[in-house]
Amino acid sequence: MAALFRYSKSSTVSSLSSTSLFRRCFSSAVAAELSSPTTTTLPFNLDHNLPRKDPKDRNVQWVFLGCPGVGKGTYASRLCNLLGIPHIATGDLVREELASSSPLSRQLSEIVNQGKLVSDEIIINLLSKRLEAGEAKGESGFILDGFPRTIRQAEILEEVIDIDLVVNLKLREDVLLEKCLGRRICGQCGKNFNLASINVKGVNGNPGMSMPPLLPPTHCMSKLITRADDTETVVKERLQVYNEKSQPVEEYYRSRGKLLEFDLPGGIPESWPKLLKVLNLDDFEEKLSAAA
């Protein structure tokens, strides 16, 4: 397991071959699937002789899994800042597309606002473009947040990119709903906040939990926006879609020995140091703070 946590701050070597391949493979996959919709194995042949970077020579390539509202974005972006790698959230890519006046945006808004998943084809196209743009800028490593969300996405990713570690963040479902309903984004600076103040009493041997709100500074207060898909009905649908389509992805990675389960013990002040510890990054943070 220790090898999974190795990272290199020096490497800027691009993994162009793997992400371009990601896109090419997906096009073939879609074409093959259209002619054979019941295919269960990957309908394309991959050139396994293409070079893949040894994990010790590149930055980490991690995935964050977890239900809507669990805090994937919060913890993934903090870790990315610490490790100097990009935080790539497919939900953000979808929202960027929604905000544009592209022909795709109307189609997407219907799906997203009903709490459904957008098609594997669309999401992989958005992700491939993002990865390729990153490569062009010399990015190395990433944390993927919100991808893969279906077994099929996981299979395609596994074929083309080496994922070192998959962190599965967990929280009880009643807390998830409250957290989604409390989410706000500042329409000006784009920062995320949460107005929910969670205080759950322990029952039947299960520990209680308290999570203070993550309040915006006063200058953001009047500019707060709620995501259109953060209403109670849509969040409940998203939680159901997660259980149906995305939970199997946890097992997919568990069976490959890549899954790290992390039960969030509370809010950021409690959870962050514990997360760093399980990732063997607590020393790393201390060294960085000492050097700053």
Ligand SMILES: Nc1ncnc2c1ncn2[C@@H]1O[C@H](COP(=O)(O)OP(=O)(O)O)[C@@H](O)[C@H]1O
């Ligand atoms: N990997 C994906 N596959 C399909 N749809 C996705 C994916 N990632 C994001 N989406 C779409 O974008 C929406 C918002 O995603 P995200 O911000 O990750 O939500 P959440 O806060 O529920 O985790 C999802 O409800 C879904 O419609």
